[in-house]
Amino acid sequence: MNIAEVSKKFNLSQDTLRYYERIGLIPSVNRNKSGIRDYTEEDCKWIEFIKCMRSAGLPIEVLIEYVSLFGQGDETIEARKELLIEQREQLIKRVEDMKKTLERLNYKIARYEQAVVEKEKTLKRPEN
Amino acid sequence: MNIAEVSKKFNLSQDTLRYYERIGLIPSVNRNKSGIRDYTEEDCKWIEFIKCMRSAGLPIEVLIEYVSLFGQGDETIEARKELLIEQREQLIKRVEDMKKTLERLNYKIARYEQAVVEKEKTLKRPEN
DNA sequence: GTTTGACTTAGAGTTAACTCCAGGTGTTAT
DNA sequence: ATAACACCTGGAGTTAACTCTAAGTCAAAC
Numbered sequence: 001m002n003i004a005e006v007s008k009k010f011n012l013s014q015d016t017l018r019y020y021e022r023i024g025l026i027p028s029v030n031r032n033k034s035g036i037r038d039y040t041e042e043d044c045k046w047i048e049f050i051k052c053m054r055s056a057g058l059p060i061e062v063l064i065e066y067v068s069l070f071g072q073g074d075e076t077i078e079a080r081k082e083l084l085i086e087q088r089e090q091l092i093k094r095v096e097d098m099k100k101t102l103e104r105l106n107y108k109i110a111r112y113e114q115a116v117v118e119k120e121k122t123l124k125r126p127e128n
Numbered sequence: 129m130n131i132a133e134v135s136k137k138f139n140l141s142q143d144t145l146r147y148y149e150r151i152g153l154i155p156s157v158n159r160n161k162s163g164i165r166d167y168t169e170e171d172c173k174w175i176e177f178i179k180c181m182r183s184a185g186l187p188i189e190v191l192i193e194y195v196s197l198f199g200q201g202d203e204t205i206e207a208r209k210e211l212l213i214e215q216r217e218q219l220i221k222r223v224e225d226m227k228k229t230l231e232r233l234n235y236k237i238a239r240y241e242q243a244v245v246e247k248e249k250t251l252k253r254p255e256n
Numbered sequence: 257g258t259t260t261g262a263c264t265t266a267g268a269g270t271t272a273a274c275t276c277c278a279g280g281t282g283t284t285a286t
Numbered sequence: 287a288t289a290a291c292a293c294c295t296g297g298a299g300t301t302a303a304c305t306c307t308a309a310g311t312c313a314a315a316c
Contacts, residue, residue, distance in 0.1 A: 091233065102216065
């Protein structure tokens with residue numbers, strides 16, 4: 001797969017794909033004889049994983065660390081696990097915070113709905 | 129309340145409080161005769177609301193719009209409601225995405241836990 | 257065989273959201 | 287009355303995460 005195909009597949013710009021590789025957010029991708037990236041299935045899995053984690057707000061820096069640990073082999077399994085557990089905790093917290101904010105938004109919107117009804121009443125009264 | 133107290137109360141830097149006011153993210157705060165901000169309870173409620181919404185990821189730009197609409201009075205009630213509904217929808221989507229990522233993290237961590245066990249087994253075997 | 261188009265790299269530019277700084281003013285303590 | 291301190295403003299600097307640009311290479315089409 002070339003970069004155009006991968007870009008389309010994951011809806012990430014070619015620039016972003018090159019940027020991710022450059023900073024080590026995905027392991028480096030093989031090139032063909034003329035220097036053009038040739039993405040494997042493995043590469044695609046990484047990209048998909050990283051995209052998913054990024055969309056949930058895990059910082060690039062942390063994910064770079066993860067990829068780097070991965071590249072160092074089995075001795076880093078424990079460290080990778082710890083890293084993921086730490087990120088999971090933070091994610092849980094964020095989700096909980098967002099749920100609370102959501103409740104608050106619901107409440108606020110409900111009050112606005114009430115306000116709109118009130119306003120319509122007063123607007124209509126003169127016509128009656 | 130002066131800026132130092134408000135800063136402490138909401139755990140926002142004085143710079144951030146001034147910045148929020150400057151860009152219209154909170155309505156402008158009254159000054160005393162010597163030009164120093166004197167925050168009212170109302171001001172504090174705004175700050176708390178904005179902090180909450182920001183922490184859930186609502187963009188500053190949108191919140192500025194909300195504050196601006198609020199400042200224009202009752203004619204903007206409908207528009208404010210629509211804005212909040214739109215943001216709620218996006219928030220719901222983000223929360224759902226994050227939950228999916230959380231599931232994925234759980235799965236990945238579970239596999240790492242398995243891997244750690246396997247590794248311990250092979251490490252221990254020579255000793256037995 | 258040269259033009260077109262997709263790719264390459266290195267590095268500069270952008271955006272959102274702060275964060276810091278310089279220079280100035282007003283109140284408080286000595 | 288002067289030093290210390292908290293505040294003020296306008297504007298510059300920072301950070302994360304892209305995004306764009308310039309200059310170059312290579313394969314394919316005309």
